[in-house]
Amino acid sequence: MEEKKEIIHTILEAAQKHGLSKEDIIVDGLVATVGANKKAAIETLETVSYCKNELGLATACGLSNISFGLPERMFVNSAFMAMAIQAGLTMAIANPVQELLMHAVYAADLLMNKPEGDIRYIERVSEKKVTVVTGDVSAEALSAAGKKADDGKKDGSIKEGENRDPLFLAVVKGRKEKVIELVGQKLAEGKEAQSIIDESLIPAISHVGVLFEKQVYYLPQLISSAEAMESGIEILEPVLAEGRTGKSLGTVVIATVEHDIHDIGKNLVALMLKNYGYHVIDLGKDVPAEEIIETAKREDADLIGLSALMTTTMMEMKKVVELRNKEKVRAKIMIGGAVITQSFADEIGAEGYSKDAKEAVEVAGKLLERKDC
Numbered sequence: 001m002e003e004k005k006e007i008i009h010t011i012l013e014a015a016q017k018h019g020l021s022k023e024d025i026i027v028d029g030l031v032a033t034v035g036a037n038k039k040a041a042i043e044t045l046e047t048v049s050y051c052k053n054e055l056g057l058a059t060a061c062g063l064s065n066i067s068f069g070l071p072e073r074m075f076v077n078s079a080f081m082a083m084a085i086q087a088g089l090t091m092a093i094a095n096p097v098q099e100l101l102m103h104a105v106y107a108a109d110l111l112m113n114k115p116e117g118d119i120r121y122i123e124r125v126s127e128k129k130v131t132v133v134t135g136d137v138s139a140e141a142l143s144a145a146g147k148k149a150d151d152g153k154k155d156g157s158i159k160e161g162e163n164r165d166p167l168f169l170a171v172v173k174g175r176k177e178k179v180i181e182l183v184g185q186k187l188a189e190g191k192e193a194q195s196i197i198d199e200s201l202i203p204a205i206s207h208v209g210v211l212f213e214k215q216v217y218y219l220p221q222l223i224s225s226a227e228a229m230e231s232g233i234e235i236l237e238p239v240l241a242e243g244r245t246g247k248s249l250g251t252v253v254i255a256t257v258e259h260d261i262h263d264i265g266k267n268l269v270a271l272m273l274k275n276y277g278y279h280v281i282d283l284g285k286d287v288p289a290e291e292i293i294e295t296a297k298r299e300d301a302d303l304i305g306l307s308a309l310m311t312t313t314m315m316e317m318k319k320v321v322e323l324r325n326k327e328k329v330r331a332k333i334m335i336g337g338a339v340i341t342q343s344f345a346d347e348i349g350a351e352g353y354s355k356d357a358k359e360a361v362e363v364a365g366k367l368l369e370r371k372d373c
């Protein structure tokens with residue numbers, strides 16, 4: 001190893017004298033064969049790691065020499081490839097049609113948290129294309145999409161839909177940068193911020209939910225899509241805020257209940273209420289009942305807004321209602337979330353329910369007996 005280091009330094013100095021920079025240099029890690037030299041892999045990995053971590057140089061390796069003379073060489077090559085990726089290898093000379101080797105590459109990228117490593121791994125191993133439906137998604141369209149996804153699973157290939165809104169597609173595919181670009185583009189074309197949310201972003205994330213339910217999508221894809229959607233909303237939020245008047249129609253404490261981390265819908269409701277003139281105190285997600293009630297009491301809130309997206313967390317709402325009653329807090333309670341219904345609201349004693357953010361403003365107005373809502 002010492003000798004290798006000396007050689008690297010000699011060449012590096014000479015190259016730099018000739019005007020080359022570090023970015024112009026690639027060190028070949030020299031792969032010997034492990035059948036003849038038991039330390040062959042370790043030595044190469046040390047070289048790769050030294051170049052990457054100490055010198056900041058790119059490396060290359062002719063991979064398959066490692067297994068020369070051994071049986072079932074692809075197992076050795078794949079393991080070596082994964083180890084080399086961990087050591088920081090920049091490029092490999094390898095056979096890209098070897099399935100096992102390439103799967104190992106994608107799996108290693110996933111484990112090393114490379115950009116979009118999770119999504120690329122899932123796409124590679126499932127070899128599925130995403131089903132998309134049109135931008136204005138109805139309940140029927142969603143269930144049809146679910147069926148399509150199911151059919152696609154059977155033959156392993158899902159055909160892409162025809163009528164595509166690029167923004168919808170970008171959220172479904174979890175492409176954050178693309179979402180930012182397309183939202184900016186739509187705004188520049190004069191599209192209203194609220195329409196962008198209603199017509200592209202919400203249908204897209206709902207569609208992702210269907211794909212997840214059908215096990216066409218896995219958790220990393222769900223997370224990517226949620227993040228992509230959030231980055232779109234971040235751009236739209238200040239635009240929506242422009243119309244605010246500054247007057248206050250009342251104080252609303254809003255939160256996603258304890259053990260539930262879904263907050264996209266709750267954030268939209270908070271945004272709408274703010275835009276209509278409510279003073280909104282947003283406690284975030286996974287918020288215990290005690291904190292919600294304490295805040296409502298301290299702030300003398302008029303209304304408490306609760307969000308829950310899971311059957312396992314909706315009963316937390318009941319806890320909040322009971323605590324509000326016990327503590328004699330005057331605020332009324334309005335609830336919502338994908339799993340919530342009017343009859344559930346009635347059952348737990350919540351005064352209001354709404355199916356979406358737009359309706360939430362109307363319900364808030366009614367509960368606070370405002371004539372202007």
Ligand code: B12
Pocket residue numbers: 202205206208209210212213219222223226259260261262263264265266268269304305306307308309310311312334335336337338339353354355356357358360
């Ligand atoms: C995005 C998403 C995620 C994201 C959340 C990111 C975030 N920052 O919110 C991530 C990836 C983190 C996630 C994680 C999980 N998720 Co998830 N997720 C979803 C998904 C696809 C979309 C939810 C969403 O944002 N919809 C868009 C918004 C705009 O709609 P909304 O939330 O319904 O809100 C609207 C209305 O409901 C209403 N509303 C909402 N809140 C409120 C509040 C008030 C006061 C009012 C008046 C109205 C109101 O107005 C909103 C705006 O119009 C849903 C599927 C679905 N169809 O809902 C699954 C879903 C909710 N998730 C699910 C699951 C199982 C999980 C996980 C447990 C997965 C796992 N195994 O780890 C974890 C949860 C961990 C936890 N402890 O909470 C299941 C729940 C199943 C169930 N019935 O219980 C669903 C239904 C997916 C599925 N089909 O299986 N998820």
